[in-house]
Amino acid sequence: MTDLPPPSKKKLGLVIDLDTCVGCHACATGCKQWNSGGMAGPVTDEKPYGKDPAGVWFNRIHAYELEQVPATPEAPAQPAMTLHFPRSCLHCETPACVTVCPTGASYKRASDGIVLVDEDKCIGCKLCSWACPYGAREYSEVEGVMKKCTLCVDRIYNENLPESEREPACVQVCPTRARHFGDLGDPESKVSKLVAERGGLPLLPELGYAPVNRYLPPRPRRAGGDDVAVAEDTTTEATPKRWLDRILRR
Amino acid sequence: MHPALSVIFFTTLSGAGYGLLFWTAYAVLCGQGQPRALLIAIAVSVVLSTIGLLSSLWHLGKPARAWRAFSQWRTSWLSREGVASLATFVAAVALAATLLPDLMDGDARGTMPSFDWTGRGIAVLAMAMAMATVFCTAMIYASLKPIPAWRHRLVPTVYVLFALFTGGLLDMVIRGPDSSALLLILLAAALWIMKVRYWRAIGAALPATRGDAIGLPGRTATVFERPHTEANYLTREMGFVVARKHAKWLRVASVALFAVIPIVLLAPVIVPHLHSMPLLVVAALSALAGAFVERWLFFAEAKHMVTLYY
Amino acid sequence: MREPQLNPSPSPGDAVHATTCYMCACRCGIKVWTLEGRIRYIQGNPDHPVNRGVLCAKGSAGLMQHYSPARLTRPLLRVGERGKGEFKEIGWDEAMAIATSWLAPIRARNPDELAFFTGRDQSQALTGWWAQQFGTVNYAAHGGFCSVNMAAGGLYTLGGSFWEFGEPDWDHTQYLMLWGVAEDHDSNPIKLGLGKLKARGAKIVAVNPVRSGYGAIADEWIGIRPGTDGLFAFALIHELLRSDRIDLDYLVRYANAHWLVVRNPGGADDGLFARDLDGNVLCWDRERGAVDARAVDTTPMVVGEYTLPGGRTAVPVFQLLAERYLDPQYAPDAVSERCGIPGDTIRRIARELASAAFDSKLSLPIAWTDAWGREHATMEGRAVSMHAMRGISAHSNGFHTCRALHVLQLLLGAVDAPGSFRFQPPFPKPIPPGNRPGKARRADGGLDSTPLGFVHAPEDLVVDADGQPRRIDHAYSWAYPLAAHGMMHTMIRNAWAGDPYRIDTLLMFMANMSWNSAMNTSETMHWLTDTFEDGEYRIPRIIYSDAYASEMVAYADLVLPDTTYLERHDAISLLDRPISDADCASDAIRHPIFDSATQPTDDGRPRDVRGFQTVLLELGARLGLPGMVEADGAPKYADYADYIVNHERTPGVGLLAGWRGEDGSLEGKGAPNPHQLQQYIAHGGFWHSPIPESARYYKMANRDYLRWAHGFGFVPNEQPIVMQLYSETLQKFRLAALGHGAHQPPDEHRTRVATYFDPLPIWYEPFEHDQTSRETYPLSAITQRPMHMYHAWHSQNAWLRQIQTRNALFVHPDTGARYGLAEDDWVDVDSHHGTITVQVRFAGNVQPDTVWTWNAIGKRRGAWRLSKDAPESKRGFLLNHLISDVTPKGDYANADPVTGQAAWFDLRVRIRKSDATADESAPQFAPLQFKPAPDHPLRYGAKSRNHEHPSKTSTDDTLP
Ligand SMILES: Nc1nc2c(c(=O)[nH]1)N[C@H]1C(S)=C(S)[C@@H](COP(=O)(O)OP(=O)(O)OC[C@H]3O[C@@H](n4cnc5c(=O)[nH]c(N)nc54)[C@H](O)[C@@H]3O)O[C@H]1N2
Ligand SMILES: Nc1nc2c(c(=O)[nH]1)N[C@H]1C(S)=C(S)[C@@H](COP(=O)(O)OP(=O)(O)OC[C@H]3O[C@@H](n4cnc5c(=O)[nH]c(N)nc54)[C@H](O)[C@@H]3O)O[C@H]1N2
């Protein structure tokens, strides 16, 4: 199974809007919740009430500070920023996490490109986690197998869910609606258009994994220039008298 | 990367085993050596690679399913390694089988019979498979793009040379010293040079920045908060950091153990009749220990790209 | 090779229950899916008006909260010393008998000897009413230490407020200013709204010393110095006035800009509104002179000085306002230094605000009729909105700062206009709201009104004949006259000190008062356990209801274990803290999804816990409280569910507004409906009634709205509500302080009241800033709520604590360098009050003179059944140990002088590298004697996985 299938037309994935993400961890916890009892469950936790609790999470939210950028001829200066960055599997088109797998447990679906682990085949060698540059594979010490984001394959086609809810759990919960799900192989899809419009980027494309997921970069900040010459007069102090002639109607 | 002892044991011991097998088969090919000693050497090489393999099972979450690992040889170096090691095992057994008649003849201590083409063929096969297995092991690491230190072009060579070197020393311990001592000294020196070059090369920063990793090339990002305050699988497995001064000290120790000491101890061997078995044993153990430390550093010093996020 | 067979359509569970989340006070709609009696998962209810299907991190982790090993299992009676956490289990009969035996004599003797304080104030409609029936004035909920400045600032100015009682017009605003907001009770609605703004490209400005969370996505961050927002607001007002970019038409139509204020220095009427003989407030009509200010079709003057018939002089409110804020002391360059905001930035923001308000030409094609019957074809918009929370209110100058923001909004015409801040029903209310605090006792022993209410004038204060406090927390006294939410943060010290008198029993509900909600935590623990010389506790009895083994549990003599939020009935009532949005009135319920007896903890025994509201009603019945017993003394209500359905506050008005009337056909008002709860459940657990489209803006003066709201009983009549730039209520207190009227403050409070009851917003240095040396304590220290945790609750949540088990003190790298610190160093942090030892982390996203940390992460060792070496207690910490409950001078509570709001964020500190070789935070306290939770791995969901995705994985998913 670790042969990659021929590239599928359908490339399901997530588009995450870094301009809107407030770093609330809702997607991370919502993911944990759905998947605990879902196909990729149990999403285990060790030492849950002890000194160093650690568990499997398919989605983790980082927070960074970005240094300011001076103005260039093309772009205005950008102030320093705080950035939240959710990180989960990017369902790469040519993922080494699949090809390195010795057992065939890792595979990429021919129909929609979702990258999955068949936990009944996995021997827990962890090689796939080494092969993923994005840290998207999570080993469960408790289960002895590798786990990862399933793109909620047990939700998106789920006929027991109303059609409007056939989307990944992390997309459904996201309170700012910074997460979008769809077919990035179809240039006409909502997500593809969003990516086109907002200049969505893949992560570390130079590694050749060809991630499907896209991140929408933060829009340029609009602090507005303080140096704009102030046209108003600052010499004469206004007094309440100026409104004496103002005719107001109640 | 987290230096898992099981994996380090596995790679050093099985490497030495395959090296030993290589030299043994070479001896068979050249018609040198006594069948009995050769057989012992083969047995030792099989035991070493088996211990190595078993210890690597330790590292698995589901060892009982290990058999599945042979299935994906078309894409997976780990699977290829499995297949190759199996093939090597078969070749080793076949090689032993070709020696068996002589052993039966009671001429075990006698000189080597000249082999027929089948015997030579088997020897060549065993040599090739032993090195192929080591190469596959190396390629498991060398193929991983997220770990630039492992992608270094010297990695497969160093793996193979370490196998040949440590295996050669074991061979000498088992079958007695011969003219290959000079070769081993050269191997030790070569490894020394290669490792120094390697260590210099991996000192460079990761080939991408945190800005690249978060899709904002050109922006300088520092960590404000991690996703989880305590460690998790990712940070433990990929985020292992060895303190710079420890690494430096360990590098020195490793070179001393695998190169300096063996070279010093092997030097007299070059001069005919000037050898002592105890010194050879010390040289071999020292080289293995050095290889072990080297392997530990190979893991501990390798930075995974995922650390860019942390 | 073939791909493995998957089940793409697993069943989400075998049953689904729509109810209301209670992982925080936002109260989103949720659907709880269960499979074979265990939770499969919890999702946001897409139909619910609050969250529209989204669910925050806490909401998702509700599952782990329900199964937490820290859940209490049965009533507890203290056996060891108070504060140790040693108890024996007792049955409910015994527990109720004990509670009754403690309370009955109090009720007979002096009901005020019971102090009843609730932390989270979700059941105030019941608890406040219960306290009233018991007859104690000593009742409050958490608002006093939370955000009463915000509530009072708004209710005394606009008739509504920020907090969760108003919202920006998310669909139309072009410019949002967030003042000191980290999470808010409107957690998901704000996030949904910010998402909308982002999608539309509206500008978001975050005014906050820290740039995280919402600030991270703001287009502009204004890293203000804590406590100086009032100055910044005044500078903006100054600029708007100076450049005449204000909406005077709006101000005379909807606010009191034109009302005449008597100018009679030294007189008893100075600063009061000029009224005619019928009591109508006057304004000056350009042609007709003094006329009724509320009349329409007048041409009122907003500036000038006028002589009234009878000879008194008066000036319009706006004249006073303009005089004050045009003063050069409020010019941008004059405040820039103190606020830490460049003058140019202030001027630009003022321009941008005006431009968003006036140049965006937002106009909705919705015809409406104003309160005076005039028809308008469109609704003119002001596309600038504001939202503020505790960054403004948790300062001792927060009330006035909050009012300053409202004045700023009003000048822009940006209150309840399209694109601006909008009221959520039942707001706006008359200003101030009509209900006054109860203080007189009825014949049956109850109070004349609920203990919390709104003071209109000095005579409403709850003080004795000498003007001394009558409440244990001193709320509604001359020291904190408008303490509309009570003062939880002063109650324990006062009860210990017997100031103004001794109480007998402290009854608390859902408040972790020995830890994260206490100021001066260490001493609070001491007060709770201190004894007289004879060994009797100074606070004789403490009854506490909690659902978890919190720090406070250890300080109770009698613990009444509550259920989890999935095991009881609750009413999210319009009489309480409503969940309406600007377009709909809403309320909701919780209902038991599980029988708590079937939900054991790790001891495996059935849990014997009861919903506190039901317990309270039973206690009331045992005490024979009015309204809780029938004429024959039998309990009137079987349980809380019965009360929710059948209790009527006034005829036809009960806790829930939906499905009223015997057949459920009425809403708002109507007879009790026996099937009401079933109807709620059938409708997703909530009710909501859209406001007619023509009534959705200008609610304060929109006839359709006022009529609609009156129909629901939200407003007493259909009169327009006039927003109060100038507050006569405040002036009445000032006059009293200046020696006028029958109710005057005792001398020691005169100057204070005269100073801080300014009828127009003022700014003053937060008390701690002024009363400590700026050289000794050069830094401000504040907290923020993490988005993924609710106060103390989530410490034992197996999922959420993985995100965060400990906090550090965030310090700007330059500041760190200034003090010679390195990342992760342990430092001693001193305030005028105490010292803590904590770890620092550097982060550049903070105003450099400010340090901060996450709130309530630090835990007491042993609490919540966490292991004794849990990072929460070893390395986490509370800033609260540094926060004094009194001002540095010690003369008053560390609180706002108008409302009594706790001034958490006034804290000033210094930091230095710790000389101790610390590896844990200090102070540390003796571990509580709760048994640590089992620490085996969790495999939650294994069973349901195998149910739907047969696999070789074991199905054992047992949880402790
Ligand atoms: N330094 C600092 N301190 C602060 C603040 C700050 O910003 N900085 N903020 C202040 C503010 S605004 C507030 S509101 C307070 C909050 O402080 P508290 O009101 O004390 O709130 P919680 O920590 O939420 O604790 C309430 C208790 O409710 C219990 N509980 C949870 N669920 C249930 C239930 O279903 N039933 C019952 N009976 N009990 C339950 C919990 O176990 C906990 O013991 O903290 C204040 N303290
Ligand atoms: N996730 C989560 N949600 C919660 C809670 C929780 O514990 N967790 N608690 C709930 C409760 S009880 C409450 S009261 C609300 C509180 O909701 P918020 O008021 O939003 O919460 P705080 O964390 O107190 O946020 C105060 C903010 O003001 C900033 N600040 C401090 N001083 C100043 C100042 O002088 N000026 C300005 N402009 N900003 C300042 C702080 O940096 C911080 O960002 O949240 C509620 N929602």
Ligand code: SF4
């Ligand atoms: S992100 Fe990692 S785990 Fe996911 S497909 Fe790509 S390489 Fe594989």
Ligand code: SF4
């Ligand atoms: S851990 Fe499992 S999925 Fe990953 S490479 Fe090994 S066998 Fe494949």
Ligand code: SF4
């Ligand atoms: S797509 Fe599903 S599995 Fe993947 S991160 Fe989102 S919720 Fe988790």
Ligand code: SF4
């Ligand atoms: S839920 Fe949405 S806003 Fe929250 S962290 Fe995830 S992507 Fe960001």
Ligand code: SF4
């Ligand atoms: S904001 Fe989150 S925790 Fe609060 S009620 Fe809503 S879903 Fe629950």
Ligand SMILES: [Mo]
């Ligand atoms: Mo609060």
